[in-house]
Amino acid sequence: xxxxxxxxxxxxxxxxxxxxxxxxxxxxxxxxxxxxxxxxxxxxxxxxxxxxxxxxxxxxxxxxxxxxxxxxxxxxxxxxxxxxxxxxxxxxxxxxxxxxxxxxxxxxxxxxxxxxxxxxxxxxxxxxxxxxxxxxxxxxxxxxxxxxxxxxxxxxxxxxxxxxxxx
Amino acid sequence: xxxxxxxxxxxxxxxxxxxxxxxxxxxxxxxxxxxxxxxxxxxxxxxxxxxxxxxxxxxxxxxxxxxxxxxxxxxxxxxxxxxxxxxxxxxxxxxxxxxxxxxxxxxxxxxxxxxxxxxxxxxxxxxxxxxxxxxxxxxxxxxxxxxxxxxxxxxxxxxxxxxxxxxxxxxxxxxxxxxxxxxxxxxxxxxxxxxxxxxxxxxxxxxxxxxxxxxxxxxxxxxxxxxxxxxxxxxxxxxxxxxxxxxxxxxxxxxxxxxxxxxxxxxxxxxxxxxxxxxxxxxxxxxxxxxxxxxxxxxxxxxxxxxxxxxxxxxxxxxxxxxxxxxxxxxxxxxxxxxxxxxxxxxxxxxxxxxxxxxxxxxxxxxxxxxxxxxxxxxxxxxxxxxxxxxxxxxxxxxxxxxxxxxxxxxxxxxxxxxxxxxxxxxxxxxx
Numbered sequence: 001x002x003x004x005x006x007x008x009x010x011x012x013x014x015x016x017x018x019x020x021x022x023x024x025x026x027x028x029x030x031x032x033x034x035x036x037x038x039x040x041x042x043x044x045x046x047x048x049x050x051x052x053x054x055x056x057x058x059x060x061x062x063x064x065x066x067x068x069x070x071x072x073x074x075x076x077x078x079x080x081x082x083x084x085x086x087x088x089x090x091x092x093x094x095x096x097x098x099x100x101x102x103x104x105x106x107x108x109x110x111x112x113x114x115x116x117x118x119x120x121x122x123x124x125x126x127x128x129x130x131x132x133x134x135x136x137x138x139x140x141x142x143x144x145x146x147x148x149x150x151x152x153x154x155x156x157x158x159x160x161x162x163x164x165x166x167x
Numbered sequence: 168x169x170x171x172x173x174x175x176x177x178x179x180x181x182x183x184x185x186x187x188x189x190x191x192x193x194x195x196x197x198x199x200x201x202x203x204x205x206x207x208x209x210x211x212x213x214x215x216x217x218x219x220x221x222x223x224x225x226x227x228x229x230x231x232x233x234x235x236x237x238x239x240x241x242x243x244x245x246x247x248x249x250x251x252x253x254x255x256x257x258x259x260x261x262x263x264x265x266x267x268x269x270x271x272x273x274x275x276x277x278x279x280x281x282x283x284x285x286x287x288x289x290x291x292x293x294x295x296x297x298x299x300x301x302x303x304x305x306x307x308x309x310x311x312x313x314x315x316x317x318x319x320x321x322x323x324x325x326x327x328x329x330x331x332x333x334x335x336x337x338x339x340x341x342x343x344x345x346x347x348x349x350x351x352x353x354x355x356x357x358x359x360x361x362x363x364x365x366x367x368x369x370x371x372x373x374x375x376x377x378x379x380x381x382x383x384x385x386x387x388x389x390x391x392x393x394x395x396x397x398x399x400x401x402x403x404x405x406x407x408x409x410x411x412x413x414x415x416x417x418x419x420x421x422x423x424x425x426x427x428x429x430x431x432x433x434x435x436x437x438x439x440x441x442x443x444x445x446x447x448x449x450x451x452x453x454x455x456x457x458x459x460x461x462x463x464x465x466x467x468x469x470x471x472x473x474x475x476x477x478x479x480x481x482x483x484x485x486x487x488x489x490x491x492x493x494x495x496x497x498x499x500x501x502x503x504x505x506x507x508x509x510x511x512x513x514x515x516x517x518x519x520x521x522x523x524x525x526x527x528x529x530x531x532x533x534x535x536x537x538x539x540x541x542x543x544x545x546x547x548x549x550x551x552x553x554x555x556x557x558x559x560x561x562x563x564x565x566x567x568x569x570x571x572x573x574x575x576x577x578x579x580x581x582x583x584x585x586x587x588x589x590x591x592x593x594x595x596x597x598x599x
Contacts, residue, residue, distance in 0.1 A: 013355050013449060017557040021564075022536040026234060026241035028208045040559040060356040063389065064557060065536070066291040068208050068307040089360050089391060090291055090305055097309035144191045144321070155216040158313040162218075 001101065001122045003080035004130075005052035009114040012058035014041060016070040016091065019062065025069055033069050034076035051078040054120065056112045058084065062091025071100040081120050083127060083138075085109040096145060097154050103127060108136040169424025171327040172394055173362040176302040176421055180285040188326040188428070196226065197284035197301075197413075199314040202270055202532075203231035205289035207248045208308035213315055221256050222318030228260040228279065229253050230270040233532040238539035265505070268530040271295040271383060271472035272503025278412025281405070282397050283419030287311065287320050292472050292554065297382035297394035298375060299401055300420065302362075304392045325391045326430035327362040327423075332369035334438035339588050341482070342377025343474060343552065343572035345369070346384045347443040349435065351453025359389035361430060364423065369437035370395060375404040376478040383473045384554050387450040396422055442587050444550070445570040448558045456575045459585040466549040467492075467580040468561070469573050470501025470528070471535045474552035477507050477516075479573040484511075484519040486577035486593050492524035493583030499534065499541045500527045525580070537562045550579040 018041035020033055027033065038045035038055075055074065061084035062070060071094050074082065082095070085106040095102045103120055108127040112118060116131040120138075127136040141149065151157045170178070170185055178186040180194035201209055206229055221227055229249045234242035253261030262273065271292050280286055280296045286303035287293065289311035296303035306320070314320045330349060350357070363385045370378070378395045385393030395401075397420045408414035442456040469475075469483045480502060492498045500520055502508050508530070511517040521527055526541075534541030535553040543549055543562030549569065551561065556568035569585060578586040578593065 015555075015557045017536070017555070017560050018564075021559050022204075022538055023542075023562075025204045025536075026239060026245060028211065028245075040564040060359065060389065063355055064291065064386075064555060066205065066289055066293075066305045066307050068205070068289075068309060072208075086356070086359065088356070088389060090307060090386075093310060094307035097307055142191070142323075148321075154309055154313050155212055158317045159216055159218075161319075162317055 002119065003052060003054065003101070004117065004119045005054045005080055006050065007054055007056045007112050007114055007116045007118050008045065008049065009112060010041065010055065010057040013060045013063055014057050015064035016062055016067050017064055019070040020067065020073040025067060028069065030072050030076040033073040037073040037077040046077060049078050052080045053078060054118045055079050055082045056109050056118070058109055059086045061087050063088035066090045068094045068098055071095045071098045075100040083109055083118065083120065096149065099153065104139040105136050168428050169426040171362065171364065171427040172300065172396060172421050172423045173302055173327055173392065174324060176283050176285065177322065177324050179283065179419065186324045188324050190324045192322055192324060193319050194285050194322050196287055196314050196318055196320055198226055198228060198279055198286045199288065199311055200228040200230060200270060200274065200293065201289035201308065201311045202233050203235060203242070203245050203249055204233045205308045205311065207245045209289055209312040209315065210248055210252050212309050212312040218316045221315045224257045225259060227258050227315055228274055229258055230262055230267060230273060232267055232269050232530065233536065234538050235267065235531055236264050236529065268504030269472045269475055269532060272475055275299060276504055276506065278408030278414035281413045281418030282401065283421050287314050291386045292383050294385045294390065294392045295379055295383040295472060297385070297392050298378035299405065300395065300397040302392055302394065305386060325360055325362045327364050328358050329364045329366060329429045329432045330435060331432060332367035332435050332437040334369060334436050335372060336369055336437045336440060339442055339574045340440055341572045341574065342373050342380045344440055344443040345437060346381040347445050347450065347453050347570060348440045350384065350388045350451050351445070353388055355387060355449050355451045356389040358385065361390055363388065363390040363393045365393065365395050371398060374478055375400055376476040379476065380473055384450070387554060442572070442575055444575060444585060445556055447556050447567040447569065450554065450556060450570060456571065456585055456587050460590065462548070462569065462585045464496060464550050464579055464584060465547040466541060466543060467496060467498040467576050468501065468534055468541060468549055468551040468553060469498070469576050470503065471532065471553040472503070473554045474573050475501055475503035477510050479552065480507065480511050480516050482573040483577040484516040486574060486588055486591065487523035487525065487581065488519040490523055490581050490591065492580045495583050496580050497541070498525040498580040500525050501533055502530055504530055534561050536560065550576050550585060552576050
């Protein structure tokens with residue numbers, strides 16, 4: 001998959017409370033969650049974001065709560081992929097499980113500026129900053145994670161495992 | 168090279184002789200839990216995938232504790248989803264309002280976690296149960312749905328970081344101060360993807376309640392789990408759980424080998440750790456409470472899965488007894504379970520707190536995550552014994568949360584600004 005879009009740039013330690021504040025967690029409706037995406041760190045984000053846009057952040061993106069509503073809100077806001085220097089552990093799992101593409105690429109994350117156009121080729125593990133004319137290699141997923149993704153995600157994987165074991 | 172306690176627990180759960188940091192395993196799950204915020208998404212995933220039964224109804228816990236008693240109509244709908252799923256699948260460990268408590272206080276107190284267990288929860292503070300020498304970690308809703316169906320979960324065996332606390336803490340300095348200080352040292356991603364193993368003389372001297380507090384906040388350093396080795400205090404705690412519970416009848420005592428491999432070992436002099444407060448907006452913004460006396464406050468919250476245990480309430484009461492909450496401050500008490508409420512009534516703790524002018528809540532996560540029961544307005548500031556002080560965590564994005572121990576929170580409630588127990592004339596104190 002190849003994504004291209006404008007950068008929305010954030011710093012380090014973007015927590016899931018600012019990605020989707022808990023006051024909106026009385027629903028799990030994706031569109032409703034998306035209407036409040038990034039609200040407490042960037043109140044105008046939902047008005048500004050265009051389909052295909054890319055969130056870029058420094059270290060530890062998605063720290064804090066385990067709420068899966070966070071990647072769901074980002075995904076349904078129109079964001080195509082999140083590029084960060086590193087991801088918090090639970091957010092990383094949740095992004096894979098909810099189908100939000102994520103890429104670990106510290107250099108691209110450091111150098112990208114708000115409004116830059118970025119091109120991300122997931123399969124090739126390549127990030128290109130079209131505005132700055134720079135190319136970066138992204139970290140590949142660990143083989144197990146790639147296998148999980150290739151099999152259609154965690155629930156598909158578990159379905160085949162449960163069926164195989166006759167549980 | 169030997170193994171850490173975390174590697175030993177995970178090897179056992181994976182049915183292997185040994186595993187090492189970096190290995191991907193499929194671990195048998197002894198307990199899987201979720202709450203009224205995370206379970207609805209999981210139930211939807213479980214049903215969408217076409218599953219019709221859970222792997223073991225006795226090994227799943229559904230705990231509606233976040234927005235309960237239902238704060239609004241949508242929250243009531245989420246609770247209803249849990250209730251109906253629990254009935255349909257005969258999940259015995261569903262806890263209705265009146266019996267429910269804050270999940271990470273309730274489940275170990277009910278005896279549902281034994282040493283050597285693997286616990287996964289759709290709540291980031293699931294790391295709490297390391298206090299009973301179990302491996303426990305937070306995940307998302309889909310991972311919980313998978314665990315409900317499969318009875319297993321995939322895990323990457325984490326590297327371990329060993330924190331060795333030497334010496335004895337100063338008076339009034341608790342496990343909360345030790346963990347806030349530690350997160351201040353290493354940062355909010357200082358233990359990212361790693362197991363935080365707490366050891367040393369000062370940890371041995373901590374009560375079980377304080378050990379739960381420390382493990383609870385491992386996630387605030389990015390940790391996968393927090394864990395404390397098994398000792399006499401663990402035994403006493405487990406043996407005082409309900410008759411016939413898992414804590415009394417199961418479990419496997421494991422310990423790190425002397426030659427276990429650690430990503431790093433940090434030595435911390437516990438006797439030099441001050442009464443610690445984490446300033447907005449990260450748990451790593453640690454400072455000495457004594458240096459923050461110019462910070463005026465509007466609210467104090469004492470409780471939560473971090474500090475809502477009986478000892479925490481007793482510590483608060485020891486400061487507030489015979490004093491009054493400052494006229495400009497609302498002091499809200501959030502006990503962890505109904506049993507803790509009863510114990511706090513029996514020993515006079517609740518009376519002392521109410522007479523001092525505190526509001527005493529039923530067990531709920533409530534304001535800790537800005538849900539209800541004490542949400543902050545724009546510009547307001549709170550001292551809380553909770554675990555997070557992110558932007559907007561307790562309400563308006565323009566409000567502020569300072570994290571502290573029950574002693575410091577109670578003293579601050581009296582003073583109207585951040586204060587140490589000594590600053591409000593509390594007698595010679597500390598649990599040690």
